[in-house]
Amino acid sequence: MATLFIADIHLCAQEPAITAGFLRFLQREAPLADALYILGDLFEAWVGDDDPEPLHAEIAAALKNLHQQGVPCYFIHGNRDFLVGKRFARQSGMVLLPEEKVLDLYGHKILILHGDTLCTDDVDYQKFRRRVHNPLLQRLFLALPLKMRLRVAAKLRAGSQQSNSSKSLEIMDVNPQAVSEVMQCNQAEWLIHGHTHRPAIHTLNVNGRPVSRAVLGAWHEQGSMVKVTPAGVELLFFPF
Numbered sequence: 001m002a003t004l005f006i007a008d009i010h011l012c013a014q015e016p017a018i019t020a021g022f023l024r025f026l027q028r029e030a031p032l033a034d035a036l037y038i039l040g041d042l043f044e045a046w047v048g049d050d051d052p053e054p055l056h057a058e059i060a061a062a063l064k065n066l067h068q069q070g071v072p073c074y075f076i077h078g079n080r081d082f083l084v085g086k087r088f089a090r091q092s093g094m095v096l097l098p099e100e101k102v103l104d105l106y107g108h109k110i111l112i113l114h115g116d117t118l119c120t121d122d123v124d125y126q127k128f129r130r131r132v133h134n135p136l137l138q139r140l141f142l143a144l145p146l147k148m149r150l151r152v153a154a155k156l157r158a159g160s161q162q163s164n165s166s167k168s169l170e171i172m173d174v175n176p177q178a179v180s181e182v183m184q185c186n187q188a189e190w191l192i193h194g195h196t197h198r199p200a201i202h203t204l205n206v207n208g209r210p211v212s213r214a215v216l217g218a219w220h221e222q223g224s225m226v227k228v229t230p231a232g233v234e235l236l237f238f239p240f
C-alpha cells in the first residue's frame with residue numbers, strides 16, 4: 001500500500017534523459033502504487049492541449065497505460081502548465097484537481113498543492129499569477145495561432161529567468177505564515193508540495209499542533225517522490 005507524489009518534472013523535448021527517467025518511473029514504480037499524484041510542472045511549459053509536440057502524445061500514452069493498469073493518476077496545475085486542459089486529461093486518463101486538495105490517506109490528513117501560492121513574499125509573481133489565471137485572458141491566449149503562443153511562452157520564460165536572477169532565495173521560498181494559515185484552514189497534519197525545488201521535510205507547529213511539510217525535489221539530475229504508506233511519509237530520490 002503506497003501513494004506516490006511527484007512534481008516539477010519539467011518535461012520538454014530538449015531533455016530526453018528526464019523523459020526517459022519519467023517513462024521508466026511510470027513503467028516500474030508507479031504501477032505498484034495505489035495512486036499517483038502529480039503536483040504541477042509536469043511540463044516545462046504548456047501552451048494548449050492542441051500543441052502537436054510528439055512528446056505530449058508519448059507522455060499521454062504512458063499515463064493512460066498506467067490508468068489502464070488500474071492506478072488512478074491525479075494532476076494539480078503548476079505555474080508552467082496551468083493551461084493543461086480537459087483534452088489532455090482525457091488523452092492521459094489523468095483527473096484534474098483544484099489548486100488545493102485535502103486527502104485522507106491511511107489515516108493521515110494531507111493537503112496537496114503546487115506550492116507557488118505559498119510564495120506570498122514574491123509580490124511580482126503573485127501579481128503575474130493573478131493576471132495569467134484570468135479566464136478571459138487564457139481564452140484569448142488559447143485562441144492565438146500556436147506559433148504565437150510558443151513565442152509568448154518563450155518571452156515569459158526569459159522574462160521570468162531574468163526577474164528571478166535579481167530575487168533573493170528567501171523571497172522565492174514559501175512564506176511561513178501562508179503555510180500555517182493554509183494548514184490550519186484545512187486542519188491538515190501534512191502538507192505536500194513542489195515548486196520551490198528545495199526538497200526537505202520540515203516540522204512546524206500550527207496552533208500548538210505538530211505538523212509536517214514535505215517539499216518535493218525537481219527532476220533535474222534525478223527523480224524525486226514522496227511515498228505515503230500506512231507507516232508514514234518518506235521523501236525519496238532515485239536515478240533516472
Ligand code: LP5
Pocket residue numbers: 044045046047079080081083116119122124125128131132133137138141152153155156157159160161163164167172
Ligand atoms: O518558472 P520559474 O521557475 O522560472 O519561475 C517561477 C515564476 N515565473 C513564472 C513564469 C513562467 O516561468 C512562465 C511560463 C509560461 C508557460 C505558459 C505560457 C502561458 C501563457 C498564458 C497567458 C494567459 O511562473 C517566477 C517566480 C518563481 O517561480 C519562484 O516562485 O519568482 O515569477 C516571475 O518570474 C514573475 C515575474 O516576477 C514577473 C513577470 C515577468 C514576465 C515578463 C514578461 C515580459 C514579456 C512579455 C511578452 C508577452
Ligand code: MN
Pocket residue numbers: 040041078079080114116194195196
Ligand atoms: Mn512551479
